[in-house]
Amino acid sequence: MNRFLLIASFFLPGTASAQADVEKQIQTQLILAEDGDVIELPAMKIYLGNTLSLDEKKNVTIRGAGQDKTILSFKGQTQGAEGLKVTNSQGIVLENFTIEDAKGDLIKTQAVKGLVFRDITARWTGKPKKTNGSYALYPVQCQNVRMERCTAIGASDAGLYVGQSDSVWVTKCYAKNNVAGIEIENTTNAWVYENFAAYNTGGILVFDLPDLPKKRGGHVKVWKNKIVQNNYRNFAPKGNIVGKVPPGTGVMVLATNDVEIHDNYIMDNKTASTAIISYYITENPIKDKAYIPYPSSIYIHDNVYSEGKRMPTWKNKLGFLFWLKFGRNVPHILYDGIQNPDYLAGDGMVKPEYRICVRNNENGTFANLKAGNKFKGISRDLTPHDCEHESISFDR
């Protein structure tokens, strides 16, 4: 069955009661949707007071009339933490609309198998501020997620944020003025390619965090992205992990295993063009015994970095430390150097399968920060990292 349900737009858009009628009509359609339905949103700006929600549906599409035509505004939201919430569903497509100014997340999807976000603008209007919601597009505990040609602006945590999911493709998206542009967290099998992450605090983050039901992420490939001028001030509320990301971060890998970063264009990120760090750098306590706080099997190759010198931020402990250590010439690729004793072979060297490999990066200066040694004896020698891992294959 494949019905097309057009939300009537004959209401006068100006009046509050007409707006409430449209909201009610959309929510009714979402509740009554049958398998295969396409719910078409009207070409108008709609002010909503409550979260729109879709639950336990199969093969339902929610389609706007275009990102500049259908605008769901949650500016006056009084109920619910999200703009749109999709849960416990399969085969969901969200496309062709703009969603803005929710109190919490703009679109949160949880426990959805087979999910497409396509041609969606998700943004907080006005100057980026800490009272903006956390995530623009937020699939969590989902499987087979595609985000393509989406734009995320102004998230006080992450613009495009994939958490505790499996099999994820993020491509041709644009993330700007978020704290984190794109974040892949405790997620397995993610392919992040041909995106544009610019003017965020951090461009692309690949994180594994403790205390979560999905313990380990990894097998993440980040390639052919443009990661440019991510020097925006960090406006995340304190307490959140991204609040610790220094302004001027291009790519950051935190405690994740099996990550390949290659053929990216990583320009003018002033503090850490590419950082590979353990969870210890966050100085948060670790009580989760199943958690492995170290990055491993990382392969950074064939990226292009900017020429010349960069002055790291002072508005962050790490940035300030980099300035103390490197002055106005902070290297591009920074590894904290904190070793997992379990990853060492008998000779004291890291076993090949766990190594941090760095090869053939244009202008790719490097430093091992020796953070475990209180940042003493920082080494710029790339020889211990002159290695390679098998390239992660691209599953479409």
Place this chain on the structure above:
Amino acid sequence: MLLGFWAAAFSGPAGETESCKTGRGPKTKLSEYGFFAGNLSDLKPATGVFTYDVNAPLFSDYAEKARFIYLPEGTQMAWNDSTAFQFPDGAAIIKNFYYPNDASKPDAGRRILETRLLIKEPKGWKALEYIWNVEQTDAMLEVTGASFPFSWRNAGGKVQQIQYVAPNINQCKGCHSYDGQFVPIGINARQLNRENSDDNQLLMWNKQGRLSLPPGFKPETGPRLSDYRQFSGPLVDRARAYLDSNCGHCHNPRGPAGSSGMFLDISQNNPERLGVGKAPVAAGRGSGNRKFGIVPGEPGESILLFRMENNDPGIRMPELGRQLAHHEGIELIKSWIKEMK
């Protein structure tokens, strides 16, 4: 086939409106079920319908609740020691939300705002939301819920004004969810194991044939939440009961907030899982610039308290079901964290 089921669920002698109950699908009006005899707003249970009470109620903007269960004739609930009791098809859980017209004057009557129904169908539970009319003669089905301004005089004599919100059907499941399946919340042993007037509720139902109990069941050794409204019993028990009923239905490994890694259900005994020294995962501005879920001895530094105290929809917890902060609940959790070492 569906019709066959509804016919099978049909109970009592035909022709009586009281006996129509859950048969033949969702009704437009609450009165059509025949759950109540006489004036609908008197909420006088009809045959097969009986009241239940819980030890630790969910806070919902100081609304009071009249709770009922309907069991088709000859059926009973089946015991479970930790999750919701099993119900026969056709059963219903009926929860009426009301405010006294004047909380300081018990005789001044009440205003019923909504009735939430959970109906057990063969494929699972179905939630239905009914909104009462001002005349209090009936309540109408509203799949999208409702939102309207409402005010009442509280026990302190003060007029309280809120935008009252009745949830839509999807929002019902925002809380009533376990492994993605719709489940009742309060109908479990630890909530229902309580003394009503002179008898234990569970024993009474067992005697009436409404509930199976395990052999040798004794109320005093059975699961039981503390009634946090009574200022007696250990503080930790009252606090954990409060968290279990107000947070634990989402914040458990198989609930909607499982992704947060913060678990507040009564079975949780790992301090880190409860939030002690736990950094937030996706709290965003819900963190309130605080670093951990719970900081022992420091309620003012605990995110848990910040979210209970805040009324901003992007910050407050629970996400749904309240516009107002629950002062008594906040004081309870504050004391608990203060005494925590």
